[in-house]
Amino acid sequence: MSNKSVVELGKANYMGNYSQFPIAIRSGKGIVLTDEDGKEYLDFVAGIAVNALGYGDEEEKKALLSVIESGVLHTSNLFYNSHAVHAAAMLNELAGSEEVFFCNSGAEANEAALKMARKYGSSRGRSQIISFSHSFHGRTYGAITVTGQEKYHKGFAPMLPDVVYAEFNDLDSVKALLSERTAAIIVEPLQGEGGIIPADKEFLEGLRKAADDCDAMLIFDEVQCGLGRTGKPFCFQHYGVTPDILTLAKALGGGLPMGAVAAFSRAKGIFAPGDHAATFGGNCAAAALAEVVMARIPELSASVEENGRYLGKKLHGLVERYPDLCSAERGMGYMRGLDLKVPPRDVIAACMEKGLLVCSAGYTVLRFVPPLIATKEDIDKAIGIVSEVLEGISQSQP
Numbered sequence: 001m002s003n004k005s006v007v008e009l010g011k012a013n014y015m016g017n018y019s020q021f022p023i024a025i026r027s028g029k030g031i032v033l034t035d036e037d038g039k040e041y042l043d044f045v046a047g048i049a050v051n052a053l054g055y056g057d058e059e060e061k062k063a064l065l066s067v068i069e070s071g072v073l074h075t076s077n078l079f080y081n082s083h084a085v086h087a088a089a090m091l092n093e094l095a096g097s098e099e100v101f102f103c104n105s106g107a108e109a110n111e112a113a114l115k116m117a118r119k120y121g122s123s124r125g126r127s128q129i130i131s132f133s134h135s136f137h138g139r140t141y142g143a144i145t146v147t148g149q150e151k152y153h154k155g156f157a158p159m160l161p162d163v164v165y166a167e168f169n170d171l172d173s174v175k176a177l178l179s180e181r182t183a184a185i186i187v188e189p190l191q192g193e194g195g196i197i198p199a200d201k202e203f204l205e206g207l208r209k210a211a212d213d214c215d216a217m218l219i220f221d222e223v224q225c226g227l228g229r230t231g232k233p234f235c236f237q238h239y240g241v242t243p244d245i246l247t248l249a250k251a252l253g254g255g256l257p258m259g260a261v262a263a264f265s266r267a268k269g270i271f272a273p274g275d276h277a278a279t280f281g282g283n284c285a286a287a288a289l290a291e292v293v294m295a296r297i298p299e300l301s302a303s304v305e306e307n308g309r310y311l312g313k314k315l316h317g318l319v320e321r322y323p324d325l326c327s328a329e330r331g332m333g334y335m336r337g338l339d340l341k342v343p344p345r346d347v348i349a350a351c352m353e354k355g356l357l358v359c360s361a362g363y364t365v366l367r368f369v370p371p372l373i374a375t376k377e378d379i380d381k382a383i384g385i386v387s388e389v390l391e392g393i394s395q396s397q398p
């Protein structure tokens with residue numbers, strides 16, 4: 001097929017909820033994707049922070065093939081399967097958590113976390129959830145409610161009751177909302193969709209203390225920033241602040257849908273049989289890929305920490321070189337944003353034309369979330385293309 005024929009078929013049959021770029025991806029190798037017309041792209045999107053090991057990874061291939069050869073892709077949770085239990089043990093080891101629930105997406109992981117918090121709070125008269133400005137937690141009703149951005153609520157009222165919003169990185173705004181009814185605080189340690197905004201250390205420490213003081217659950221949503229992306233296995237490990245509940249998805253299933261909720265000490269044992277479930281949670285194929293991904297996270301985290309600093313430096317260079325087009329560089333590891341003074345979509349389209357895939361975050365930010373295997377040479381190529389695009393815009397401005 002060609003890009004054109006795939007795009008036309010999509011437009012004729014899809015609902016209109018996406019504004020997609022008019023290319024169709026056919027194949028990938030390493031961190032390079034090829035579209036249906038044969039054009040190649042250096043991929044700094046990674047399926048939006050999903051494809052940690054890039055494309056065509058041999059270990060992923062082997063793991064998936066062995067599941068296919070077993071004949072059993074799915075067992076349901078009426079029974080155990082070896083891949084899911086190993087994946088759970090690996091996640092507990094990596095995160096320092098005590099027990100795990102598997103589901104299929106980030107939104108689903110957050111729904112489960114909210115239910116855990118409400119259940120824990122139910123015998124304590126606590127049901128209120130505090131969330132933050134600029135946050136993003138997914139598109140199901142609970143998840144959009146705790147997403148502190150009006151644009152995601154518009155047209156979908158009423159939201160879930162008993163959710164209030166504080167200002168991100170403003171502890172006083174949290175203190176003003178804390179009460180004997182507070183059940184949970186949900187926060188991304190490094191905000192993604194809201195514009196790549198890292199939490200301050202004192203802020204997360206303050207949230208930990210606030211949750212402890214009122215016996216509420218502190219939920220860290222690491223759906224995007226978890227699993228090596230920030231240069232440590234989990235973003236919270238940069239801060240020395242441990243949550244009660246951690247939610248994950250994106251990179252976990254190596255490209256297959258997989259989400260997880262990990263519970264730490266106080267949150268252990270909240271769910272009893274019958275409280276929660278997901279038919280596909282812990283699916284054999286997704287869990288087999290999760291085993292491969294998690295086995296590589298410690299080593300990849302270390303290279304992301306070093307290469308991420310390099311990416312940050314290069315982006316900072318663009319801010320200095322093009323002050324009329326860029327206002328700031330933010331982020332950690334391989335989750336970085338370049339805040340622009342021009343519409344990100346124009347820059348993204350021009351980069352795509354030159355063979356680089358990047359995406360946006362918030363209204364003004366160009367987001368860089370490459371596969372964790374990306375090298376300094378890949379960074380040089382990507383920054384070279386962004387620089388050419390910014391140079392072109394700068395020269396076309398009056």
Ligand SMILES: Cc1ncc(COP(=O)(O)O)c(C=O)c1O
Pocket residue numbers: 104105106107108110136137138139188192193221222223224225249250
């Ligand atoms: C921090 C965060 N939480 C939750 C989600 C929702 O994940 P999903 O699209 O898998 O439901 C996302 C997706 O971008 C996210 O970035």
